[in-house]
Amino acid sequence: MAQAALSASTTSSSSVALVFDRTVERSVRGMRTSDGAGVKLTRVLGTQVLRRLDPFLMLDEFRSDEPQDYLAGFPDHPHRGFETVTYMIAGRFRHRDNKGHEGILAAGGAQWMTAGRGIIHSEMPEQEEGLVHGFQLWLNLPRKDKMCEPSYRDLQSEDIPRVALDGASGVVRVLAGKIGDVTGPIAGRETEPIYLDVELEPGGVAELPVPATHDGFVYPFDGDVIVGAPGRERTLARGELGVLAKGDGVRLRAKDGRARALVIAGKPIGEPIVQYGPFVMTTPEELEQAVRDFQAGKF
Numbered sequence: 001m002a003q004a005a006l007s008a009s010t011t012s013s014s015s016v017a018l019v020f021d022r023t024v025e026r027s028v029r030g031m032r033t034s035d036g037a038g039v040k041l042t043r044v045l046g047t048q049v050l051r052r053l054d055p056f057l058m059l060d061e062f063r064s065d066e067p068q069d070y071l072a073g074f075p076d077h078p079h080r081g082f083e084t085v086t087y088m089i090a091g092r093f094r095h096r097d098n099k100g101h102e103g104i105l106a107a108g109g110a111q112w113m114t115a116g117r118g119i120i121h122s123e124m125p126e127q128e129e130g131l132v133h134g135f136q137l138w139l140n141l142p143r144k145d146k147m148c149e150p151s152y153r154d155l156q157s158e159d160i161p162r163v164a165l166d167g168a169s170g171v172v173r174v175l176a177g178k179i180g181d182v183t184g185p186i187a188g189r190e191t192e193p194i195y196l197d198v199e200l201e202p203g204g205v206a207e208l209p210v211p212a213t214h215d216g217f218v219y220p221f222d223g224d225v226i227v228g229a230p231g232r233e234r235t236l237a238r239g240e241l242g243v244l245a246k247g248d249g250v251r252l253r254a255k256d257g258r259a260r261a262l263v264i265a266g267k268p269i270g271e272p273i274v275q276y277g278p279f280v281m282t283t284p285e286e287l288e289q290a291v292r293d294f295q296a297g298k299f
């Protein structure tokens, strides 16, 4: 097996083995549900099994080649108080919002939307057949940023930098966070999010920094992945989210054949969460105001 590490991680002589010490403290499987106008999806984070993982509020995986599972899409709906991150593995969706933004979410691309004080948008399929596969993550905003101006960023596949793993172990796509000298396109958030898509060749290993300040998880979506330093490893099957214990980094290894997993982490906000569907605030009063503002057409 290749003894592989990120070339970037070798810049520090003390970074081998011991640093990538995070283990899996618990694992959960998603629940099949539907959202929008009836899109079938798997809710991995945001169910009664795992309600939240500060600063993350929700993770959905949508994956189907049955058009009736996705054709209805997500017509106009509001958000306030957090960010939505949509990452497409396969398929095409069109985003439109009431701030005049419009864009195509294509395979390999992502959309990072900061709802802030309020936005109304739709996410509709741009295909009538074929595979749709992607993820939507909800990232909370600290109270002081919840009423910020909404903003939106489209990332095409070529906007997302790739880091080759040593020993032809695979490749890491960096949507957010920093791997060696490579910084993902999304930065400047108080939660300092890390969003990595780790693609491993058979036997491939990735050793990834996840600072001790962060909480996070690993979610294999193709193949099974072994997580943890040698001697303290735990296998996560495809579709099984592993919550990471405290530590400085995480080691992933493909179990059999190829594997692909999301590694997502952020600094916990540590504030109360008062949520009603797509409105996420810190007090009941702020939540009532959000509903009133939406009903009054102030988004």
Ligand code: CO
Pocket (backbone or CB within 6 Å): 074, 077, 079, 084, 121, 123
């Ligand atoms: Co939305």
